Amino acid sequence: MFKRGVLFVLLLLVNLSLMAQQIITGVVRDSGGQPMSGVTVLVQGTTVGALTGIDGKYSLQLPAGATTLRFSFIGYTEQQVAIEGRSVINVNLAEEVTGLDEVVVVGYGTQKKKLVTGSTVQVKGADIQKLSTVFPMTALQGQTPGLSIIKNTGQPGDGFKVNIRGMGTIGNSQPLYVIDGVPGGNIDNMSPADIESIDVLKDAASSAIYGSRGANGVILVTTKRGTRSTGGVKANISYDGSIGWQNLYKKLPLMNAMEYANIVDEARINSGQPRLDFASLVPDWDRISSGAWEGTDWLDALSNKNAPVINNALNITGGSEAGTYSLGLSHSLQEGIFGNPVESKYERYSFRLNSDFILLRDKTDSWTILKAGETLRYVNSNNHGVGTSNQYWNDVFSTIIASPFMPLMATDETDKAYPYHYAIPWNPQASNPIAQRVYSRGQNEGKNHNLNGSVFLEVQPIRNLIFRSSFGYGMSAGSYRQYVPLFDLSATSFNTTDDVSHSLSAGFQWSWENTLNYNFNLGGDHAFNALIGTSTEKWGLGESINGNNSNSLFGDFQHAYIDNTPVIDVNLTGVGSSPWGEGGILSYFGRLGYTYKDKYMITGILRVDGSSNFAKGKRWGYFPSVSAGWVVSEENFFQNAKNTINFLKLRASWGQNGNQAISPFQYLATISFANVNYFFGPDKAVVSTGGYPDVLPNPDVTWETSEQINVGFDARFLRNSLSVEFDIYSRTTFDWLIRPSMLASYGIGAPYVNGGDVSNKGIELALNYNGGKREFRYSVGFNIAYNKNEVKRIANNEGIFHG
Template identity: 30%
Template sequence: MKSILLLFLVLFSTSYYAGAQSRTVTGKVTDTKGETLPGVSIKLKGTSVGATSGMDGRYSINVSGNNSVLVVTYIGFVTQEVAVNNQTSLDIALVSDVQGLEEVVVVGYGTQKKVNLTGSVASVSSEQLEKRAVTKSSLALQGQMSGIQVRQGGGNPASNGASLVIRGQGTFSGAGNSPLVLVDNIEASLDLVDPNDIESVSILKDAASAAIFGSKAANGVILVTTKKGVAGKPIFTYNSYIGKTEATMVPEMINSWEYAEVINQVFLDAGAAKRYSDADIEKFRSGTDPVNFPNFDHIGNLFNSGNGISTRHDISARGGSEQTQYMFSLGYYNENGIITKNDANRYNIRVNLDSRLNDKLKFSLKMAGNLSKNSQPSGVNGLGLGTIVGGAMRNANSIPGRMPDGFYGRNETLHPEADLESASFLQNSGTNFYTNGSVIWDVFKDLKITGQIGHTYGLNQSKAYVAKYAITPTYGNALNSLNENWYQGTALTLQTIAEYNKKVKDHNFYLLGGISGQTYDDKGLGAFRDAFPNNSIYEINAGSTGRGRSRTRRRAASRTSR
């Protein structure tokens, strides 16, 4: 009996080993018409083993076992998973991704199917954007498509928007590298649009795609289409988000006694006497005298002074009849920084209305607005957080922060804790309104004429207040001051576009022509005063002097024929 069992185990092990042996599978990849496909990616599912078809469509790949599955992918075709079983020769026929080719994307002053595009256009839908928990629309494009660089310059809620560069930096001149942004065909800022109001974003990356917009499109074009209403019962949507921001890496500063030892070595190398005695170093290490011999981590204290909590709430309603559809949305977001007194908030509102007046006329009205406000602590030697963060980075742990007597340690003019706890601030607030109306006339089956008017209005106010505060018993800022600036900008766009789209059998003829004109009116006002009676009154008319006033105004107009 033992001999029979042993023989069975030997035979089972031999058959299992033979079944698990590696073998080569070869074949040919074609489309459904039998045309060979070069450059097709063939990967063994669940492994890093892969191969690519050659110019003749043939491939060769090593597999093990009869349960292997090949994952075959190729641009413009549906991804397939093919079971190998016990085959050593396996031909694969890929099916065209008709749905992807039939997808309609927004291009210059119109829409086209992907299959008809000759330029480089990338698009992202609302379904993809809604998966991203972001506070600004520019951040939602990060990692969504190739050819566009999305860089967030910092985590300060007051200025944490992303810069967008399409296909790399094109110039080092003052013209900049920012792309042209059009919201529903009207020039506007991407970050002024609530991410939840966006239906789709198209990126025109090459010269052929963006040429219709002229010289403004030298750095590419970003086309934003906002959501519309839908016929039927109202659909209500509510989105809520809460998150917490933390510094991914905080510089680790050396301890105060280690700093003292390093300074001593520097002095000895220079031929001078040591600055700190052994007893001083021991007091730094023991922590028995935190006022005179502290070990205070300035940068760690700064980056942990705020809670970093952000919240966002959005509610929208979409509905209407076959004749008229509407979309209404409200949004609010608040973001607290990882540094105290650093925050930003914004309120959004949008109304989109689409109505068919008769068989040939359609009317569209889009209105949006937002109120925003952000603030950050400031200091006497520079506006905003920059000087405070720089001071915290430069101050050694041997310099105290806030002391029991209410004064602060300092390194010459660097005193980040005193600046942070002072009444100094940099505050910006903005009010923006956007109106876009258009009439679409279907002249006949293949000809459509669109008349559009767009108006944008922006009012921004900046207040930079430097408080009066003591830093040490003999040193401080004795004169408070306020610098206030107002900026108002308006833009008016008028354009008429004619589109002719004719299909004859398998051929499509598309012609577009039109004219567009823009006028801009910008004006600003600045004022400065100092010697305010206290740190609680920081209105410009409460100061004692009135010097440093300024006023600017700019008007411009442009017209472009398409």
């Protein structure tokens, strides 16, 4: 009886086990119905899974409690399917958005990446923020082919020299920055945490909508915005913080004191001179000759070891059915790797607020009739710097050439330079470079305030016809303050008065843009986009003031203000002020785009700019462009190859841009009053101020025009995991704006002239691979660019401009 009971229980357990381990099968296909092999089929919440075979089929034994299957494959959108007691589950996986259907920012609008006919590159803000840099341009280095980014100096807080596809002009060759639709912004003071995306417009067809401002390319920056929610007001709060340390990667191998002495002796012997008596010229020579002291390593003394880099960012985004908002607060701190003991430093605080609100919807609640919004950014930055100018004002250069014989610090309190060491007999004129740095350039501070904002109103009286009016405003204010104390470091390096200098500047610019955009379809296959607009800009509306004096009441940097130097001395006191250089531009533009079945695309653009920098009759420039694209992979004859080449688009463009970035009023003989004082008669006590024409007028100076041809293709391979973008271009700048030299005996300065032609030709290739399994994802990028720059013509008989 007992054996029968045990057998019954065992049979029951086996039956329950078999019931728990249900077999489930199915087929996985793509959106076109083709079987997919290698798809991962995983039971949600477990490690139980299987791979589909070459026929797309899978078979899986379900564990007890299984409720959901997860289907995933690189390049396709993951699906989670409830089992619900089924034994057969068939799935069709759709290709995920891989950049082709993503929306990218173009001039005055957005467009699907697959339909873009110009040469553009987009970098996501999330990819920029991951690199934990203080400046966005640092994160962009190496990510975009054809984009050259070089920091002006290695000092924290300094800007960048940016060129797109080479230099086309001698003057301002920087690209145009458009931040949240407002042209003329400064990306250098932005926090990477505030950026949603950066789009680089490289060819003339892409940047022609910006006319004269886009001759050197355009960089569009979009800051983060909120998302609408149907369940009431919701907020997403995120914090991102990082801390790192910097050190000199490779130090210049400087000679120690004994090596330096040997080189000096060798040079003297080779020139027939006797050896030097170093013991009479160099302090502590006995310690140097015995090897007890190797001398001063000035570069090492200047280095700031483990210089910190700190970033903190808080973002709050959200919205409701009626509107969205995005709030950002960030702080960044970076110390320089040089400058010790008063190292260079840059610190920035930023605040950002973006919002938009739906004010009116149509009766059917299917589209927005009236919408308004704003963007607002405030940045406060402080910086302390080192000398980075020429050989006479460069702290790194000074330490490299300094003799290792001189000690850094003095041990004798009677030393003239105490606590630093005074110049030694070896070279009485050579000062202690660290002391020189501390006294001459170590006590300074720059403060900057930047406020940028815009407001916009959108009216959509009928579906897809949108009128948008936006007003942008940018204000900047800055100050620089420096204190130089009394010091005596050598026979030629001393300061007999303590000096205070202070400068202030403030100004603003504004822009007003109005556009009318209409998207419509004819017959379902023919899609049109039409845009017309006008833009008005004014900049340089500001002024600067500066002053310097000596003999401070307090003798320290904290109180280094002009008010604390009350004694006026004609030889020591100086003041000055000046306005900023004003400029303005008025523009009209239009764009017409046509797409047939998302297969054939063509776009035409015309922009007309009027600039105050040129004389009447020369002020208006006309800048057209045309571009076309063909998505070959959408053709019927290409379908058999689509499993290998998932996407292929050919594109070509031609366009013109202009440049008017020169000093204003070159068509007039402007008058200068600088350094032209004189006396009437024998009385030399009364000084009269004179004036003279300082520029030879050139009424014929006009627009510099840049013409560019671009041919390229975009392709996707390996189920859209591998993207390839290739471009070949030729850009020629005609009527190159340049200011030639002129003999001083002429008594007048040369004006800007249209002086020749410059050519830039090159190729660009970018490869990107996105892969991974399940929660682990990775991406690998490679890009290369080649550019050849050549001056093709100089517009004078000699064929050369003398500098």
